Each structure stands twice: as structure tokens, then as C-alpha cells.
Amino acid sequence: MKWKTIAAFASTLFCVAGGMLATAAPAAADGPCPANRICIYDEINFRGNRILSGSTNACFSPQDFAFTFGTIVSYDNNLPVNATVWGIYIDGYHADRTLVSGGFSSNIGIANLGGYPLDKVCMGAARP
Incomplete structure (x- = not known):
């Protein structure tokens, strides 16, 4: 009987711990720029709108994104x-x-x- 009580307690403890880990993951997803990516932000201190790219030989225009991206104010290039x-x-x-x-x-x-609308960010050897 004692083993059943310990097993029930352990099961509850693991479920609670798993719930904490599950709720922490979304906050971490909005954190630092991931490995092998470049992140540009339109506010200081890596805040505001973020554009993330993993390409190593392409260009994009920050102004082509659906949301209103301001200007490049901070970046993290991984x-x-x-x-x-x-x-x-x-x-x-x-x-x-x-x-x-x-x-x-x-x-x-x-x-x-x-x-500006035609400005570009190019990675690697890519050119506009």
C-alpha cells in the first residue's frame, strides 16, 4: 500500500514539473537569436519587431514584411x-x-x- 502512495505522489510531482517546463518554453522561444540565424530589430536592446533569417547567400528588404518594421536599430548575427x-x-x-x-x-x-523601401540586407556573397 505504501508503494502505491509513493507512486501516486511521484506521478503528481512529475506532472507538475512537466507543466512548469511546458509553460517556460514559449517565453524562451521569444528570447535570444537562435544559432545559425541573424536577427534584426527595430528598437534598441533587441526589442520591437524582429526579422530572423537563416540564409547565408540571399537578400531581403526589411520593408517587405507585412508588419510595420521601422529601421534597423539592433542586431545579433549568429x-x-x-x-x-x-x-x-x-x-x-x-x-x-x-x-x-x-x-x-x-x-x-x-x-x-x-x-527605405528598396534597402536590402544581404548575407554572405549575395548582392542587391
Whole structure:
């Protein structure tokens, strides 16, 4: 009889512990930038809207996303390649900032970085 009580208690304890782990997972999913990804944010300290990419040889425009992404204010690059923010000017594209592989910045400090409709973020050897 004693074993049944211990088994019931242990079963309840494991269910409670499992419930705690299950509720902690969604909070962790919104945490730091995952391995092998680059994350750009439109607020300081890795906050605000986030764009996440795992590509190592492609470009995207931050302004093409359905939500209103502001400008690139902070980033975390966990890719094995650099990413470059390309700004569009009258005479074509110019590299405005390199987001180095393994690098991060909680406040880039460049006004309007990636904020215009044709601006691009290109990873690896890709170019606009």
C-alpha cells in the first residue's frame, strides 16, 4: 500500500514539473537569436519587431514584411557569414553597415538604416 502512495505522489510531482517546463518554453522561444540565424530589430536592446533569417547567400528588404518594421536599430548575427545592409542612392546601392558574423549591437546608432523601401540586407556573397 505504501508503494502505491509513493507512486501516486511521484506521478503528481512529475506532472507538475512537466507543466512548469511546458509553460517556460514559449517565453524562451521569444528570447535570444537562435544559432545559425541573424536577427534584426527595430528598437534598441533587441526589442520591437524582429526579422530572423537563416540564409547565408540571399537578400531581403526589411520593408517587405507585412508588419510595420521601422529601421534597423539592433542586431545579433549568429550566421557563419557577414550580412551587409545596402542603402539605395541615386547612383545605385552602397554598403551602409556590415553586420559581422558572431557580432551584435544593442544600438547601432545609424539613422534610417534599412528603412527605405528598396534597402536590402544581404548575407554572405549575395548582392542587391
